[in-house]
Every structure is written in structure tokens, then in C-alpha cells.
Amino acid sequence: MTIQQPVLDLSPKVSDEVRKTTCYMCACRCGINVHMKNGKVAYIEGNKDHPVNRGVLCAKGSAGIMQHNAPSRLRAPMKRVGERGEGKFEEISWDEAYDIAASWLKPIRETDPSKLAFFTGRDQSQSFTSWWAQAFGTPNYAAHGGFCSVNMAAGGIYTMGGAFWEFGQPDWDRTKLFILFGVAEDHDSNPIKMGLGKIKKNGAKVVGVNPVRSGYNAVADDWFGITPGTDGLLILSLVHCLLKAGKIDLEYLRDFTDAPVLIDADPKSPTHGLALLDDDGHKLVWDRTEKRARCYDAEDVDPDLTGVWEVDGIRHRTVFQHLAEKYLDGQYAPEAVAGATGIPAGRIRALAAEIARVAFDEAIELPIEWTDFRGRKHTNMVGRPVSMHSMRGISAHANGFQTCRALHMLQILIGSVETPGGFRFKPPYPKPATGHPKPHCKVTPGAPLDGPHLGFTHGPDDLCLKDDGSPARIDKAYTWDNPMSSHGMMHMVISNAHAGDPYKIDTLFLYMANMAWNSSMNTSGTMQMLSDKDENGDYVIPHIIYSDAYSSEMVAYADLILPDTTYLERHDCISLLDRPICEAEAAADAIRWPVVEPDRDVKGFQSALIELGAKLGLPGFVTDDGSQKFKDYADYMVSHERRPGVGPLMGWRGNGDETGRGAPNPAQLDRYIENGGFAIAQIPENAQFYKPWNAAYQEWAVEIGLFDKASPYLFTLWCEPLRRFQLAAEGHGERQPPEHLRARIKATMDPLPIWWDATADHGGADGEYTVNALTQRPMAMYHSWGTQNAWLRQIHGRNPMYLPTEIWEKHGFDEGAWARISSPHGEITVPVAHMPALNHNTIWTWNAIGKRKGAWALKDNAPEAKEGFLLNHLIHELLPPKQDGMRWSNSDPITGQAAWFDLKVKVEKVAPPADLTSKPNTGRQVSPVGQGPDKLAWEVE
Amino acid sequence: MTALPATTDKKLGLVIDLDTCVGCHACVTACKGWNTQNYGVPLSDQDPYGMPSGTFLNRIHSFQSQPEPVNDIPQLARTTHFPRSCLHCEDAPCVTVCPTGASYKRAEDGIVLVNEDACMGCGLCAWACPYGARELDQQAGVMKKCTLCVDRIYNDNLPEEDREPACVRTCPAGARHFGDLGDPESDVSKLVAERGGVDLMPEQGTKPVNQYLPPRPRDTLQAPEMTGEEDVLAPFLAPVAEEPKGLLAWVDRALEKI
Numbered sequence A: 001m002t003i004q005q006p007v008l009d010l011s012p013k014v015s016d017e018v019r020k021t022t023c024y025m026c027a028c029r030c031g032i033n034v035h036m037k038n039g040k041v042a043y044i045e046g047n048k049d050h051p052v053n054r055g056v057l058c059a060k061g062s063a064g065i066m067q068h069n070a071p072s073r074l075r076a077p078m079k080r081v082g083e084r085g086e087g088k089f090e091e092i093s094w095d096e097a098y099d100i101a102a103s104w105l106k107p108i109r110e111t112d113p114s115k116l117a118f119f120t121g122r123d124q125s126q127s128f129t130s131w132w133a134q135a136f137g138t139p140n141y142a143a144h145g146g147f148c149s150v151n152m153a154a155g156g157i158y159t160m161g162g163a164f165w166e167f168g169q170p171d172w173d174r175t176k177l178f179i180l181f182g183v184a185e186d187h188d189s190n191p192i193k194m195g196l197g198k199i200k201k202n203g204a205k206v207v208g209v210n211p212v213r214s215g216y217n218a219v220a221d222d223w224f225g226i227t228p229g230t231d232g233l234l235i236l237s238l239v240h241c242l243l244k245a246g247k248i249d250l251e252y253l254r255d256f257t258d259a260p261v262l263i264d265a266d267p268k269s270p271t272h273g274l275a276l277l278d279d280d281g282h283k284l285v286w287d288r289t290e291k292r293a294r295c296y297d298a299e300d301v302d303p304d305l306t307g308v309w310e311v312d313g314i315r316h317r318t319v320f321q322h323l324a325e326k327y328l329d330g331q332y333a334p335e336a337v338a339g340a341t342g343i344p345a346g347r348i349r350a351l352a353a354e355i356a357r358v359a360f361d362e363a364i365e366l367p368i369e370w371t372d373f374r375g376r377k378h379t380n381m382v383g384r385p386v387s388m389h390s391m392r393g394i395s396a397h398a399n400g401f402q403t404c405r406a407l408h409m410l411q412i413l414i415g416s417v418e419t420p421g422g423f424r425f426k427p428p429y430p431k432p433a434t435g436h437p438k439p440h441c442k443v444t445p446g447a448p449l450d451g452p453h454l455g456f457t458h459g460p461d462d463l464c465l466k467d468d469g470s471p472a473r474i475d476k477a478y479t480w481d482n483p484m485s486s487h488g489m490m491h492m493v494i495s496n497a498h499a500g501d502p503y504k505i506d507t508l509f510l511y512m513a514n515m516a517w518n519s520s521m522n523t524s525g526t527m528q529m530l531s532d533k534d535e536n537g538d539y540v541i542p543h544i545i546y547s548d549a550y551s552s553e554m555v556a557y558a559d560l561i562l563p564d565t566t567y568l569e570r571h572d573c574i575s576l577l578d579r580p581i582c583e584a585e586a587a588a589d590a591i592r593w594p595v596v597e598p599d600r601d602v603k604g605f606q607s608a609l610i611e612l613g614a615k616l617g618l619p620g621f622v623t624d625d626g627s628q629k630f631k632d633y634a635d636y637m638v639s640h641e642r643r644p645g646v647g648p649l650m651g652w653r654g655n656g657d658e659t660g661r662g663a664p665n666p667a668q669l670d671r672y673i674e675n676g677g678f679a680i681a682q683i684p685e686n687a688q689f690y691k692p693w694n695a696a697y698q699e700w701a702v703e704i705g706l707f708d709k710a711s712p713y714l715f716t717l718w719c720e721p722l723r724r725f726q727l728a729a730e731g732h733g734e735r736q737p738p739e740h741l742r743a744r745i746k747a748t749m750d751p752l753p754i755w756w757d758a759t760a761d762h763g764g765a766d767g768e769y770t771v772n773a774l775t776q777r778p779m780a781m782y783h784s785w786g787t788q789n790a791w792l793r794q795i796h797g798r799n800p801m802y803l804p805t806e807i808w809e810k811h812g813f814d815e816g817a818w819a820r821i822s823s824p825h826g827e828i829t830v831p832v833a834h835m836p837a838l839n840h841n842t843i844w845t846w847n848a849i850g851k852r853k854g855a856w857a858l859k860d861n862a863p864e865a866k867e868g869f870l871l872n873h874l875i876h877e878l879l880p881p882k883q884d885g886m887r888w889s890n891s892d893p894i895t896g897q898a899a900w901f902d903l904k905v906k907v908e909k910v911a912p913p914a915d916l917t918s919k920p921n922t923g924r925q926v927s928p929v930g931q932g933p934d935k936l937a938w939e940v941e
Numbered sequence B: 001m002t003a004l005p006a007t008t009d010k011k012l013g014l015v016i017d018l019d020t021c022v023g024c025h026a027c028v029t030a031c032k033g034w035n036t037q038n039y040g041v042p043l044s045d046q047d048p049y050g051m052p053s054g055t056f057l058n059r060i061h062s063f064q065s066q067p068e069p070v071n072d073i074p075q076l077a078r079t080t081h082f083p084r085s086c087l088h089c090e091d092a093p094c095v096t097v098c099p100t101g102a103s104y105k106r107a108e109d110g111i112v113l114v115n116e117d118a119c120m121g122c123g124l125c126a127w128a129c130p131y132g133a134r135e136l137d138q139q140a141g142v143m144k145k146c147t148l149c150v151d152r153i154y155n156d157n158l159p160e161e162d163r164e165p166a167c168v169r170t171c172p173a174g175a176r177h178f179g180d181l182g183d184p185e186s187d188v189s190k191l192v193a194e195r196g197g198v199d200l201m202p203e204q205g206t207k208p209v210n211q212y213l214p215p216r217p218r219d220t221l222q223a224p225e226m227t228g229e230e231d232v233l234a235p236f237l238a239p240v241a242e243e244p245k246g247l248l249a250w251v252d253r254a255l256e257k258i
Helices: A064-068 A094-111 A126-136 A150-160 A189-201 A215-219 A231-244 A250-256 A319-327 A334-341 A345-361 A400-413 A490-499 A523-531 A605-615 A633-639 A668-674 A695-703 A720-729 A739-748 A805-810 B026-037 B124-128 B166-170 B187-195 B244-257
Strands: A017-022 A031-037 A040-046 A078-080 A089-091 A116-120 A168-170 A177-181 A205-209 A222-224 A262-264 A284-287 A292-295 A308-311 A314-318 A364-366 A381-383 A386-390 A423-425 A507-511 A543-548 A560-563 A572-574 A586-592 A678-682 A771-776 A801-803 A818-822 A827-834 A842-846 A904-910 B012-017 B059-065 B078-084 B103-105 B112-114 B176-180 B211-213
Touching: A017 A586, A040 A064, A040 B026, A040 B166, A078 A094, A094 A116, A094 A507, A094 A543, A094 A560, A094 A605, A116 A126, A116 A490, A126 A605, A150 A400, A168 A189, A168 A386, A177 A189, A177 A345, A189 A205, A189 A215, A205 A215, A205 A345, A215 B078, A222 A345, A231 A319, A231 A334, A231 A345, A231 A400, A250 A400, A250 B244, A262 A284, A314 A319, A319 B244, A334 A345, A345 A386, A386 A400, A490 A507, A490 A523, A586 A668, A605 A633, A633 A668, A668 A678, A720 A739, A801 A818, A805 A827, B012 B187, B026 B059, B026 B166, B166 B176, B176 B187, B187 B211
Parallel strands: A116 A507, A177 A205, A177 A386, A205 A222, A507 A543, A543 A560, A771 A842, A801 A827, B012 B211
Antiparallel strands: A017 A031, A031 A040, A078 A089, A078 A560, A168 A423, A262 A314, A284 A292, A308 A314, A364 A381, A572 A586, A586 A678, A771 A904, A801 A842, A818 A827, A818 A904, B012 B176, B059 B078, B103 B112
């Protein structure tokens, strides 16, 4: 039949109103347009004006409506009425909740504030939560960086004053070769995808170095399916090749790095390995023209990279000379590393040659004049268009800190940091380790801590040790075990608190961290520790307070629940004081604001902390008359000043026309809302590259309040803090490490990047565990949050263990098969699937898909709670016992970064279980919010 | 049973870049979010918090392939992300098979739509579609498919820059493009010409309007190319020195010249 086309309404009304706020479906912090219909959220799309996402939005963000309306949302404060882990609660009022919390917290604040351990997970308000913890007086505060990517952050900051993601980004528009090391699909989600799109459009090359060819590696022009944990070795081999060929940027090394700095090279000297300083503490370089040691920043200094000089009878050599000797060694030749890395020598050489070709044959020159910190004028900006990125993939190994340093050394050697086409910092970076605070841990009953908890150590004197040398912090951060644990070690808190080592605590207070599930190693053990009782029948960890918006696994293990809002119901500031949304070309920050009011008795956690802080009378949270100082978090965002004139938000300060610095402006949030939820301040054109040394940038940064005086610095290929700890291990200085750690500190804390096989401790006594096992997070899911999302769980509801062809064929697996995967610590029985594009000796699965029965308002037939599983059961927070009986934490010995990816396992084929349910069985929890509906057909009328 | 228009004024469609698609599923949920709220009945989900199954107009499939050796050199296995939705075929078998005239192809722009009022949910069109691009909504019992966001692309209530399908607007990697493939001068037609865009399953004779851009050659940084003198990259690693002493002497000379 021929048809009469129906008449369509081609211009239906889209919404009544668009409210612009900031996404929180992951840590990317994109701008979103929330379309409202009849006061309800009808549709969410990206904000085209927003500096982070320019209108695009990922699967999570676009499915935000299902998160906002998830049936797993908590409804009111609750107190536990069953046993820990059961999930039996009674809803209570906020007043009762605060009374309970205060009845636990007030006495310990007055006697010993360190009895509180306050740790936050995917917290985007760390400058606020840490300030609360500091006012309380406990040294036991950190966010989740220790089990996430502290190696990347600290490795970058100690080496060049910034790292990837929030700290910096590739110069997407100009780069011609982009090398991506390890899994990075989760940070920084949309900007990397947008960047990859630009690179492809520009005809530039993408190289992926990753055991798994999925996600970004699927579109990589060249894939290097490396053996997990050997990235550092591959990078040092690239360095070897480039040095040997002289493909390094000598001018850049001479002018902007510590390559010419003179280092004490006399093994007998007490300052062996430390830089030669002038009387004012400035590093000295050898001047080629004047033939004498001079301060590095003199205007007419002509630094040399080579040679040996004696000063006061002590031989000094340049950093560059140390470096050249180390990496020209044959142990880093491609042929020598091919076996361990799983990359043929020829391909390593090909990659090195491609880096050399692009960096030097395709160099970029921008005709922009600029002046450096020595006062020298430059007529152009030269760039080496090779850029790199990395996140957890190389971080989450025990050798991760040194690997991250190696990666930055590679970037620096070719002159591709803060130059056109390379890697660029984002404000408030560049900011070297010396520009950050040191850690503080001095506890005084009834009083605040003596300073910020987290910071950067520069030697043994900065460790957080008590007078008797025992750890001051419950997580043992900043001790000889992990001297440079800049983000704390959240993954050790529960196990240490349970063991009463280094001391017992009274209250564990957690925010937004699913520690009873996917955020802990040794999940079954952690659940046990949280619910263990002592001989008197009391819980070993006496009190647990938890704040979450959703009915997660952790909820069931808490005594008191402070229900948080969804991301569309809350105030937040994405602040320059902690983790802003800046771009390489601009400073930027953002807010969230309640585009809808909660329809439940819930409160933004930060507002709850403000009320609890006032109830406890914490300094800063009460006025002189003892009344509550801030009405709520929104009030704090506007009126708090961290330094005079500098507050959480930079935009529209003073009378509304000041940026960065200025008095609090009561109308500030209105201005943010009018502007789409963010503020942005462009960096002047002549200040956009060479930022650590660019006088114009330094001036601009002071002007908008990033710091108070110009602070140029040299990149530090030679990491002196590492060397100071090593010196102590060699017997120098007052503060000495315990004997059992001496050898390890000497071996691992090399001031130049090194590599060792961090998986060697994981093979078991008989070496039977030989296969690498990893997880990665899908781009369409964020930790455990995604599973309650009715749309996203249809995309990623299952997580088989993916096996490479060799293992698949060796064991005769076929479709629908199951395997027992075991490690020295435990075993799991799980479904498997075949994946050819995978390193031949590596298996992997999606992270945090598996769920405990009863959690997240899911039904018992949910695949996540049946065949879904966690790899975490195989990973212990401690390494197997050493010969001396000591058990070291399964962490980087330098930073304490959780070494998730050092796991080694054995794979055995087993018959599918009769109930087709994975093992171990972790029991079930009662859902305090019931279960989701049987059907859904989402439409807002 | 239902006739196709003899010609259409435009051939609106998508160009999907398989070289760039990272498989992030942004287009999948952006599509679901827009279309559950707009054209026709909402896109339902059955047992959404148990064993879920729902209606989607756009899905991504990720598959693995192991290329055959080239000149006896083994090739690395690959992963491809393949977005799948209605291709708005010129010879759309889903339209001609429709017994009620519910499925139709618009004469003005070539978009294939389902008139839900006339759809009886028989499912013949889904059987006829060789691409599996139609899904019968289990709750409403009507056939759902990509509308190319017909209620966005002409929508006067949207800013002009937003008048494109939700999947295209949201795609973070820029792997999806929208335009008139009947106009050889359009950006999408030029892109197809430049990148060698292809029909999906041309042997089916459906003449799909949507085009797929194939992945660029992969894994060209290979060992065998590095061995011979003919290799273009080898000179970039020509050694200036074998030992530290030699390197430092070279650096010394080089610094002298800067």
C-alpha cells in the first residue's frame, strides 16, 4: 500500500527549564544541562559551554536520571538494630543521629582524638573534610588516594610538580604521538575520549601500552600488550635507546631541569647523593663559561651537563652524568628487557625511534615571546609533540612510584613537558613537592591537629612517628614502611584498627567508600574484621559511622548511617583548594546545586558534617558564642576563607567582579548558577607553556591566588627525598629505620627511577601462581555505583574472567565454562570467557560488577549477585610472611599505594556449579530500602 | 505490503567511525534518555533490578578478531567496537514487509519510522531487518527503532547547534556524524569519500544510508621493519655513543654548539 505519512510534531517542547550543574556519575566533573518538566528531572545532556566536556557526556552521565531515581537511595538516618553485616536498621531522626555520633565522638575528642579514624572515599570535598578532621584533632584522616593512584600523583609531583588528569593533560590539539600506559578509561573520562577523537582527526598516532586491548587500546594504532608491572622496565629501555642515540633535548635539560645540578658523588660523605647547595640552600650547577659552581637561577648562568668536579675535597657529578651511566647500562637494552616485558626488542626499538622521530623531526614552534625565571627572553615556544598519559594501570603496582617517575623522566628527557604538543599542567599546577605542606600528626586532647594531615615528606624528619618511633597514624602512613605515602593508606585502616596495630581506635567514620566490598583488598576478611567481636562480646572496632547515598554493602556494616543526597540534590564545590576542573589554558572551578530538593529525609554529607562539627564545638565550626557558624555547606562554600581573600570558589568574589582573590560575596552562588555552574579564568597567551619557569605565568598565578609569590623551580630527575631516606638506611642521621626495613629502603628508594619485579613476592612458596590477574573499570560504570542503574547494568551486568587464547586452549575451556582461580591468599570460582586481544599470560575481569545479595536494592536473581564476583577476594592487604615472619603490606614501599595489580594466580577448569553462582558466597544483607520495581518505562509527563 | 517512496529529497543518516569508537556506550544511554522521554511510548525495561532486559534503539557490540599472518608474520589480535542502530536503508525491507503501513520511510528526508498508532506489534519488520536494528517494546507491544531523533533535528525549541541526534551530540570521541548522505557536498559525504566509508552487509541489497568508516591499519610499529637498512625509523636511533663516556663527550660538543 502507498501510505499517507502521518503528521509529526517535529518541534515538541523539550522541557520547562534547563538547570545547569555538575555531573557526579564519576570523578570527571562534566557540566550538565538538566532538563526539568513539572519540577522533575526529565533529561540530562552535556553542557556545551563547559570547559571539561564541551557538551559531550558519557554513558554514565547520560544515564544519570536512573542514578538520581535509583530505588537503592537511602531515605533517612538509620541506627543498626541487628548484627553488623545483617543490614537490619531502624530509621531515626537527624537529631537522634547527631546525638549518637556526638556521644561517641565528644569523649574521644576530649581524651584522645586519634581514637577517631575518618576516611573518605570518592570524596570531592577533601579540602573541607580534611579541615573538619583537623579541627577534630585526629591525625587519622585521608581520602582514597592510597588505594587509587597516589603513585601517579606523588610520582609526578616529586618529579615535575604535577601529574596527569587533574594536574595536567596532553596538548591534544598539537600532539602528534600520544602514548597511553595502562588502564585509564576511568580518569579523566570524557576529556581523554575527546582528545583521542582530536588526535585521530588530526592524523596523529595513538600508541597503547596495556596487557588488555579493550577500550582506548582497541582504537590505538599500535598496541603493546605488555606484561603487567613491567611498564617501568619498558620505559627505562626506551630511555636507554634515546640516550644512546642522543635523542634528548639538551637545551631543555640544561635550562629547566636538575640535570646540571651537582650531586655529592663520594660514597663516604654524609651528604652522599645530595645536591651541592649554596649558603642560602639553593642548588648549585657547574657553569661552563666561568668554570665554577653557581646558583641555578642566576641570570647569566651557563649550566653544564657533564663532568666531575671537586668541591671542598668532595667529588661532585651532575645529575645528568649519574643518569647517563645508569641507563646506558646493558641491562636496559631492548634485548635484555624483551623477555620480562613480553615486547619483542624490535618493537621496543621501533617505539623509541618513533618517539625520537616525532619529538625532533616534527618539532613545533609557536611564535610567542616569553620570559623565563632567569629573566631571559625567548622569541618562540619550542615543542616536542609527543604526549603521554597514565593512571591506575602503572600506579597500582608496588614498583609504581618508580615507574611513574620513569615515565616522567622519559617525558622530560625529550623536552615534552609544558611545551607545545607535549604534556601541559593545569592550575593550580605546576606546584612542586616543596610547595606543598608537610604531613602533620601532633595530637592534643580537645584541640585541633597541628596542621594539615597530608603532605609531602622530604626526609626522615618529616615522618609521622610518635616519640617512641611507633606510627602516629592508624594507617601507618609516613612511616618507614611507606615514607612518602602522600595520600595516606585507606586500604590499611580496617585491618590495622582490627589488629589494634599501631593502636586501638574507638570510632571508624567513613564517607562514600564501599570498604566492605570492592574498595578493600581481602573482601571476605574485611567483612569479618568489621563484624568481629572480642572476648566480651563487643565489636573489635567499637563504633562505625558511615555516610552514603545508596544502600551499598558498606551500609550493612555500620552502626549509624548518615544518608547523603544524590548528585542533583546537593551543593558541592569543585574547588581550586583541592581538585578543581582546570584546563591547561585556564583556571576553572565549579559547583553543584540542588536542581531538585530531596524527597527523602537526607542531607548532603558536608552539611551534616557542619552540623555535627558545631554540635562538637569544633573550632572553625562555631562562632564565638558557640553557635553554629555555617548554616550549611552552601554557606561554607561562599563565606569560608582559607587565606584572607581566598576561599573555596574563585569566581565572582568581592562585589562580584574579582576572580581568585576577594572578599566573600553572598551572591556568589547565584553568579555560578547563571554562568552554568562554573567559573573560568583564562591564562594569558604568553603564559600558557613553560609554566614552571615562565615569569608571566608565575605572575598570573599569584594574581588569582594560586600562590602568594612567584615560585619557579627545576624539574627533579634526581629525587632527593628518596635519597635522604636511603641515606638513613645506610646509617646516616639521627632518625633510623628499623633493621628489618633497611635493606628494602636501600634497594627501592633510589633517587633515579629503577625497576624491580614487584610480582615476585606473589608467586607462592612453590611458585605455582604464575598468571597475572587484573581488573579494569568499564567506561560505562563507576565503581559499585553503576549497578543500581537500570540502564547501565544492562550494558555491564556481567563480568566473566577473560582468558587469553593460550590459557583458554591449554585448559580446554569452552563457552559457558567455569574456572577456579586461586592465589596464595584464597580462591574464587567464576565463569570465564575467551579474549584473544590479551597478553598471553594475563587474565582480567571488570571491577566492582559483582554484588552482595541484598545490596543496592537488587533482587536475588541479579546476575551481579549470582555469577558476578570480585577479584578482591584473592588479593590480601599483606604480602605472604617473609623468612623472618614479618608480613609487609601489599603496597608500594615508597608511597604505600595499594598494589592491586601485582596479583599472581593459578587457573583450573572446574565443572559449572549446579546453582551457577560464583564463590565465595558472602551471604546476604537485608535491604533497608526494599527492592527495585519489576518494570520501568521512564517518562516524565 | 507497504511501499517505499520512489525517491527521497534528502538521505539523512549517520556516519560512524570505527577507527575512533572507543566503545564507551555514551550514545546508547543518551539515546535511551532522549527517546524514552520523547517520540512514541517510553522505552521500557523488564525486571530492571533483577535479570534486566529492556528496549534500546542503539547498542554497541565489541568483538575480537585475530587477523591472519601477513608474509608469515603473526598479527596481533584486535578489538573492534561496533555501534548498531537502524541504517535508514533506501530499500528498507522492514518497510515493505509491514502489513499495516506503520513502518514507513519519509519522502522528505529518508528517515525510516514506525507510526506507533498503526503498529500491531507483529514483529515482521524485525524479522525482515538483516541488521537486528528493531526491538519490540515488551511493555507497550509496539516496534521501536532509531528515529534519527526526528523530534530533535527540526525542533525549533532547541538551539540550532543541538538539532542533531542525541547520540551524535553526546559522542565524546566524535565518532558519530550526522548529515545528508544524498548530497555529495555535505560534510558527511566528503568524510565518507575521504575515509572510504562502506555499506554494512551490501550483499543484502538494502542500500543502507548510514555509513561505517573502517579502522585505519593497525600495529605498524613492528619489529621486522626495524631490521633492514631500508627501514625509515632506523636512522632515528643511530647511536652517538655506546658508553657513558662517549655520550658525555657528545653532549659536551653538542652543548658547545647551542
